[in-house]
Amino acid sequence: MSQGTLFDKVWDLHAVGTLPSGQTQLFIGLHLIHEVTSPQAFAMLRERGLTVPFPDRTVATVDHIVPTENQARPFADELAEEMMQALERNCKENGITFYNVGSGRQGIVHVIAPEQGLTQPGMTIACGDSHTSTHGAFGAIAFGIGTSQVRDVLASQTLALGKLKVRKIEVNGELRPGVYAKDVILHVIRKLGVKGGVGYAYEYAGTTFEAMNMEERMTVCNMSIEGGARCGYINPDAVTYEYLKGREFAPQGADWEKAVAWWESIRSDADAEYDDVVVFEAADIAPTVTWGITPGQGIAIDETIPTPDSLPESERAIAEEAYQYMQLTPGTPIKGTKVDVCFIGSCTNGRISDLREAAKFAKGHKVANGVKAFIVPGSEVVKREAEAEGLDKIFLEAGFEWRQAGCSMCLAMNPDKLQGDQLSASSSNRNFKGRQGSASGRTLLMSPAMVVAAAIRGEVADVRDLIGG
Amino acid sequence: MSKIQIISGRGIALTGNDIDTDRIIPARFLRCVTFDGLGEQVFADDRAATKGEHPFDRPEYQGANILVVNANFGCGSSREHAPQAIAKWGINALVGESFAEIFFGNCVAMGIPCVTAEATGVKQLQEAIAAHPQTPLTLDLESMQVRCGDLSVPVSMPAGARQSFISGMWDSCGQLVVQADSVRATARQLPYLAWNAIV
Numbered sequence: 001m002s003q004g005t006l007f008d009k010v011w012d013l014h015a016v017g018t019l020p021s022g023q024t025q026l027f028i029g030l031h032l033i034h035e036v037t038s039p040q041a042f043a044m045l046r047e048r049g050l051t052v053p054f055p056d057r058t059v060a061t062v063d064h065i066v067p068t069e070n071q072a073r074p075f076a077d078e079l080a081e082e083m084m085q086a087l088e089r090n091c092k093e094n095g096i097t098f099y100n101v102g103s104g105r106q107g108i109v110h111v112i113a114p115e116q117g118l119t120q121p122g123m124t125i126a127c128g129d130s131h132t133s134t135h136g137a138f139g140a141i142a143f144g145i146g147t148s149q150v151r152d153v154l155a156s157q158t159l160a161l162g163k164l165k166v167r168k169i170e171v172n173g174e175l176r177p178g179v180y181a182k183d184v185i186l187h188v189i190r191k192l193g194v195k196g197g198v199g200y201a202y203e204y205a206g207t208t209f210e211a212m213n214m215e216e217r218m219t220v221c222n223m224s225i226e227g228g229a230r231c232g233y234i235n236p237d238a239v240t241y242e243y244l245k246g247r248e249f250a251p252q253g254a255d256w257e258k259a260v261a262w263w264e265s266i267r268s269d270a271d272a273e274y275d276d277v278v279v280f281e282a283a284d285i286a287p288t289v290t291w292g293i294t295p296g297q298g299i300a301i302d303e304t305i306p307t308p309d310s311l312p313e314s315e316r317a318i319a320e321e322a323y324q325y326m327q328l329t330p331g332t333p334i335k336g337t338k339v340d341v342c343f344i345g346s347c348t349n350g351r352i353s354d355l356r357e358a359a360k361f362a363k364g365h366k367v368a369n370g371v372k373a374f375i376v377p378g379s380e381v382v383k384r385e386a387e388a389e390g391l392d393k394i395f396l397e398a399g400f401e402w403r404q405a406g407c408s409m410c411l412a413m414n415p416d417k418l419q420g421d422q423l424s425a426s427s428s429n430r431n432f433k434g435r436q437g438s439a440s441g442r443t444l445l446m447s448p449a450m451v452v453a454a455a456i457r458g459e460v461a462d463v464r465d466l467i468g469g
Numbered sequence: 470m471s472k473i474q475i476i477s478g479r480g481i482a483l484t485g486n487d488i489d490t491d492r493i494i495p496a497r498f499l500r501c502v503t504f505d506g507l508g509e510q511v512f513a514d515d516r517a518a519t520k521g522e523h524p525f526d527r528p529e530y531q532g533a534n535i536l537v538v539n540a541n542f543g544c545g546s547s548r549e550h551a552p553q554a555i556a557k558w559g560i561n562a563l564v565g566e567s568f569a570e571i572f573f574g575n576c577v578a579m580g581i582p583c584v585t586a587e588a589t590g591v592k593q594l595q596e597a598i599a600a601h602p603q604t605p606l607t608l609d610l611e612s613m614q615v616r617c618g619d620l621s622v623p624v625s626m627p628a629g630a631r632q633s634f635i636s637g638m639w640d641s642c643g644q645l646v647v648q649a650d651s652v653r654a655t656a657r658q659l660p661y662l663a664w665n666a667i668v
Binding site for chain 1: 485486487489491492495496497499500501502503504514515517518540541544545546547548549550552553567568569570571574575578579627628629630632633636638641642644645646648649651652654655656658659660661662663664665666667
């Protein structure tokens with residue numbers, strides 16, 4: 001049983017009491033909602049005659065269904081329009097702040113809350129979206145919930161939960177050139193498995209994470225759920241405070257010093273006890289690409305697709321399923337696999353630093369013939385920042401499309417979809433069968449820089465080959 | 470609220486690890502403001518690909534209510550549409566080697582117990598169901614056993630979740646709402662609510 005970790009401290013501070021079932025009633029400091037998982041929750045509230053006691057602790061935006069080309073209302077997709085109207089109505093009726101399209105603050109929920117300064121250390125954060133783990137980058141306990149739990153948070157600002165165990169994942173050392181936060185988390189998932197984190201919160205510690213900026217930390221925490229961990233976090237430090245300072249909802253004036261002192265107090269103690277500790281070396285991590293249908297099926301760019309006999313028996317059945325679905329041959333290199341679509345965006349890698357890094361490699365190159373490549377900024381703020389820096393021009397000149405903010409082809413609930421068995425190089429987080437909008441569409445997960453490399457070469461490529469040339 | 474102690478009926482087996490919620494209900498079906506109608510769309514792409522051979526389409530499993538799966542079932546997206554789709558098809562309990570965390574939590578909130586068994590036990594159950602689809606299957610949360618004909622497999626479930634089913638308190642909403650005073654007391658102790666006002 002863990003003791004003295006940030007997870008333990010934040011959990012204890014937010015524990016309202018113990019329910020008859022033995023579960024903890026946990027106060028939720030920040031509740032984020034969007035159009036997909038909230039309408040049924042509001043309907044349940046109405047059915048039960050319940051109201052929202054803490055409307056000022058919920059913030060809404062719209063991200064999953066928004067078109068990234070024509071955003072004129074009503075949306076062409078009638079179902080999307082209906083969801084949009086439901087969210088607008090529910091927020092208005094319940095006094096909930098809503099960052100709508102065109103507000104200047106709309107975007108992917110896990111991009112906007114940090115950039116507005118809403119996400120802060122020591123909070124409990126819940127959202128009806130599994131990538132809520134992203135907010136753990138600030139030292140918050142943040143996790144995804146389903147719609148009945150969205151109802152519970154709206155109705156009581158609390159959840160009934162069992163406490164998680166805490167695993168410390170330590171990565172030390174400097175990342176090699178061309179290796180990014182995305183590669184670190186893909187490596188961790190590859191090594192610990194997609195169910196390795198079930199029952200755990202992941203604490204990412206060590207010099208590799210300490211050296212990362214906040215956006216890189218968000219990329220890591222974002223994909224905790226792909227490793228089975230409902231939440232992942234990094235202890236807050238000077239990098240966290242520097243990011244937060246001056247943001248709209250960050251503490252101001254005299255509150256700032258008080259806040260920093262409190263944030264320092266909730267860090268894991270030096271002698272904290274963990275349920276498990278795993279250690280990796282940054283030097284062992286290469287640019288990583290998934291070849292299969294789970295985020296754990298990843299390999300270094302210069303490795304070959306694993307053969308069944310090289311895999312543990314428990315992984316062979318899903319590997320066989322993956323070879324067939326992905327139309328890939330075991331024992332062959334992943335490098336050189338032809339790509340049809342290149343997508344940069346999502347709550348994993350749709351932030352300004354991702355776009356800057358992508359632009360660095362796109363500059364002066366052209367997207368290969370026959371490849372459709374597009375960039376979807378994570379938020380209206382990211383889009384504005386990128387345009388102010390001229391990144392949009394670099395992408396457009398290189399042959400990428402430059403779109404409006406949203407979740408887009410990460411899960412393809414909007415018009416952005418793969419067709420048939422197209423193969424996509426994607427900076428998103430899931431390579432599940434059918435994930436990107438076509439029942440036979442294929443997804444290879446990688447860093448934004450690697451997606452650019454694939455777009456330029458027209459095939460899966462090693463971004464390190466583009467460095468300096 | 471109803472106590473959930475014994476669930477009886479017939480089994481349906483779905484083999485394979487890491488069956489994610491995108492497969493259970495593809496994202497295009499989430500374009501909705503109610504959960505109605507999801508039962509017909511459950512496993513839509515897998516069913517289309519297998520042309521009537523998917524267990525959810527096969528005639529012998531129509532009317533089954535206990536789904537027996539392998540490891541890490543329900544991983545991926547938090548969408549409650551996934552368990553809602555399974556439930557609307559007719560499932561009201563699941564037995565598996567393991568379940569993804571959020572999927573499990575969603576099922577508890579919906580009153581659908583998910584119990585785990587050792588891989589060998591799950592395999593025995595899946596084979597028994599495949600051999601005799603009409604054999605009655607019973608999940609007993611009191612004795613923590615699944616019985617199928619002569620076969621009896623021990624199962625487990627976290628104590629809190631199990632207690633909430635057998636005492637009939639799985640619908641947490643009411644229990645959470647009545648603690649309003651304690652909730653406000655906890656909120657008052659959190660320093661950040663003062664400096665993080667969202668209006």
